[in-house]
Amino acid sequence: MPITLITSLRLRAILLATLVLFTTQPTYANDDASLLAAGQLTLTGSTALSNLVSLWVEAFSERQPSIVVTIADPGSAVGLESLLNGTTDAAMISTSLSESQRQRFIDRYNYPPSTTPVALDGVAIFVNTANPLTDISLPQLDAIYSRTRRCGAKKPIRHWSELGMSGGLGQLPINAVGLSDDSGAYSLFRGKALCGGDFRPDYNAAPGPGDVQMLISSDRAAIGFASSALRDSGLRALPVALRGGEAAIAPDAKNIRSGHYPLSRTLAIAYSLPPDREISPALRAFLSFARSAQGQAIAIKAGYVALSESP
Numbered sequence: 001m002p003i004t005l006i007t008s009l010r011l012r013a014i015l016l017a018t019l020v021l022f023t024t025q026p027t028y029a030n031d032d033a034s035l036l037a038a039g040q041l042t043l044t045g046s047t048a049l050s051n052l053v054s055l056w057v058e059a060f061s062e063r064q065p066s067i068v069v070t071i072a073d074p075g076s077a078v079g080l081e082s083l084l085n086g087t088t089d090a091a092m093i094s095t096s097l098s099e100s101q102r103q104r105f106i107d108r109y110n111y112p113p114s115t116t117p118v119a120l121d122g123v124a125i126f127v128n129t130a131n132p133l134t135d136i137s138l139p140q141l142d143a144i145y146s147r148t149r150r151c152g153a154k155k156p157i158r159h160w161s162e163l164g165m166s167g168g169l170g171q172l173p174i175n176a177v178g179l180s181d182d183s184g185a186y187s188l189f190r191g192k193a194l195c196g197g198d199f200r201p202d203y204n205a206a207p208g209p210g211d212v213q214m215l216i217s218s219d220r221a222a223i224g225f226a227s228s229a230l231r232d233s234g235l236r237a238l239p240v241a242l243r244g245g246e247a248a249i250a251p252d253a254k255n256i257r258s259g260h261y262p263l264s265r266t267l268a269i270a271y272s273l274p275p276d277r278e279i280s281p282a283l284r285a286f287l288s289f290a291r292s293a294q295g296q297a298i299a300i301k302a303g304y305v306a307l308s309e310s311p
Contacts (some may be wrong), residue, residue, distance in 0.1 A: 038066035039282040045072075045079020045092035046184055047208045048227040049267045052119060053092060053290075055298050060289045067282045073208075075182030083270055084108060090271040090283060094121065094184030094227075097270065105272075114273040118290045120305035122251040123185045123263040124228035124237040126212070128220040133163060135248035136223075137241040138262060141193040144223065145176050148197035156200070160221065169220060177215045177224030180205045188265055189225050225263075228256065229303035253305045267304070 043053055050073035057069045072079075072088075079091035080101055097113065105113045125141065127133055140163065143153035157163065161170035176199075179185045186205075190196065199205075204224075206212045212226040217234025228237060228251040239248030240262050255261040269287060273279055279287075289295050296306040 039068075039280070040089075041067060041069045041280075041282045041286060042089045043069065043071050043092055043269070044074065044082045044088040044090075046076045046094040046267070047073045047179075048094045048121060048183070048185060048229070049073075049092040049118075051209075051229070052267070052299055052302050052304055055302055056286075056290050056295055059294065059298060060286060063289065064285055067285065069286065075180070076184035076187070077182040080270065083113065083272060086272070089280070090269050093268050093270050095188050095265055109272060109274070111273075111275055113270045114279075115268045115270045116287050116291075117266050117268045117307060118287070119267045119296070119299045120256050120307060121265055121267050122228035122256045122261050122305075123188050123225050123265065124230065124251040125240055125263075126216050126224050126226065126230065126235045126237055128216055128222060129234055129236050130220040131160075131165075131169065131223075131236075133160075133165065133238065135239040135241060136163075137244045137246070137248070138193050139244055141189075141240075142195060142197065144174055145178070145189075145199055145203060146194045146197045147200045148194075150195035150197035151193075172221040175204060175215070175219055175222040176200065176202070177204045177206060177212055177222050179209070179212060179226060180207055184265070185226060188263060192263055193225075228305075231303055253300075256305045257309065 050071055053071055057071065060067070060069065073092070076091070076093045076095060079088065079093060080097070082088040083091040084105055093115070097115065102112050125136055139151050139153055140157060142149055142151035143155070143157040149156065158173055159170070160172055160174055178189060190199070204215065206215060209226040209230050212224045213230055213232045213235060216222045216224045217232055237251050239250040241248040242262055249255050249261050251261050251263070256264045271279070271283060291307065296308075300306050
């Protein structure tokens, strides 16, 4: 066989192998070769968001194996403190930054923190599946959880009979469960359901959503709040009404995305970005992945709500 023919066949084989190599690589929505990066990334903050971020990191690492991501979930408040002190690359936050939080950051760095929304969620009100309560209102929640009753209730609600429950459940005291004060859910619930008031002395504050789940699923007299992404066969989320006598709104994807659910919230990543600087390649790559079609599909599968109806 002539040498030129052998060379031609070899060249065709090499081109074919190259084509197969590139066409069999996984593709991602919003993929961008410029996002390829290396380095380390530390994310600290929200317990509600850390579960989702962990799922993102697992998939992201297949795409960006040279970026090592470390996650810590001590709560949104601690995450923001870590960002302020410069001990984390970014903070996972589950509620909007307060004016005082923004101002503290500005006072230290002379520019505000940057935030990028990554998913939507709601603070849901859960009861045990053995509890027949069908819905609840924000004023009722204030009367259950608060000692100050700033939302206007004339008296506290402490027994299930006061919510219309009869039989054995009606005779039981209400076990008010929720998250601790370093969580975004606590801040949102206190602001919206308690009108900024104080929790009752025997409020049962749990360190994380999993603990709220365990407390409610094992106690039919319990009621609690946590991320609407929480799923368990032993508990059920209640529709919530703004006021007594009004229609209660379920914490589903449609109502959370529209903001009609009273305790809707945006989950975001906050980071320090001086005006004359660009975001780090590692953080830029991770945020791009989280907001991509693949990242948003992961959020939906995990029980969260995508940023848009068609991610």
